[in-house]
Amino acid sequence: MSSLRHFQTLSNLGPEGLVKVLDASDRFKAERGTAAKPLAGKSVALVFEKSSTRTRISLEVAVAELGGHPVVVTAQGSQIGRGEPIRDTARVLSRMVHAITLRTFGEDRLVEMMKYSSVPVLNALTDQSHPMQLLADLMTARSVRGTLKGLKYAWLGDGNNMANSWIEAAGLLGLELVLACPEGYDPSAEELARAKERGARVSVVREPRAAMEGADVVSTDVFASMGQESEQQKRLEAFRGFMLDRELLSRASKDVVVLHCLPAHRGEEIEEAVLEGPRSFVWDEAEARLHTSKAVLVWAMGLDG
Structure with a gap:
């Protein structure tokens, strides 16, 4: 069995490891500009088969601020876009860099990258999960509320990769989570079953x-x-009534924390007044991507002490 610290899902961290990464994220935020450079002399390949703003920038800046050298590899700007097998890319990159992050489509491509890489591989988003974003969400919620325990978490909308990772987080940390999804747009049944087995x-x-x-x-x-743009109109019909607006928000606790991984479509899944309102912490959440990226990179590369 590989001894590499791959980061495919939050479960790779485990409950205690997840909390430690969140603690490290807080330290990286507090010490920004003065922290040590654990990645000095190391390079990290940031592979993107999907477009990205927050993930790409947070990872590039994270690697650089940790003293390392980020190497961005896009599908369009590399042989990946011409069909080079992911297993070949994995073996080539891991001869040259010290870690790889991959933002891709199917989870199978991430698994193949992990199988053939001789350096740690981190999930920067797949169609099935988005654990890096969940780290930022959890960091933000804990920062605002002071704890993650004893709170009610709600998810509105599609049972997508974000929903799946929220379910996984709930299972690991024993959280109460209610997901509101239209018929036919449920999250992973396997993730739900696993979380319930863990007592969430x-x-x-x-x-x-x-x-x-x-x-x-x-x-x-x-x-x-x-990748679902062709379903846009059909989905807008299916999700009618699921927009997070002021009326729905009025049912939440007075200290509710509103999160959105961005980009946001104002007037579709979230009302402008809510996104820009006093209970919205989406900009803190976006910034948290930087601090949590540092923490999980250091963990994956075995530099966390």
Whole structure:
């Protein structure tokens, strides 16, 4: 069995490891500009088969601020775009760099990269999961509320990669999570079963108001993710009534934390007044991508002491 610290999902960290990464993220935020350079002399390949703003910039800056050298590899600007097998890319890159991050489509491509790489591989998003974003979400929620325990978490919208990673986080940390999804747009049944086996209180409902009642942290995402543009109109119909607006938000706790991984489609999955409102912490959440990227890179590369 490989001894490499791959970061495919949050479960690679485990409950204690997840909390340690969040603690390290807080330290990196507090010490920004004065922290040590654990990646000095090391290079990290940042491979993107999907477009990116926050993930790309946060990882590039994270590697650079840790003293390392980020090497951005896009599908369009490399042989990946011409069909070079991912296993070949993995073996070539891992002869030259010290870690690889991959933002891709199917989870199978990430698994293949991990199988053939001789350096740690980190999941920077797949169609099935987005653990790096969840680290930022958890960091933000904990920063605002002071704890992750004893809170009600709500998810509104598509049972997508973000929903799956929220379910995984709930399972690892024992959180109460209610997901409101339309019929036919449920999250992974396997993730739900696994979270319940771990003792989390996770449920899927069809009525957004039920999920929002007393919620302390609420998250949403676009209704049509990358690669689903052709389904846009169909999805807008299916998700009618699921927009996080002021009426729904009024059902949450008065100290509710509103999160959105961005980019946001104002007037579709979230109302402008909510996104720009006093309970919105989406900009802190976006910044948290930098600090959590540092922490998980240091963990994966075995530089966390």
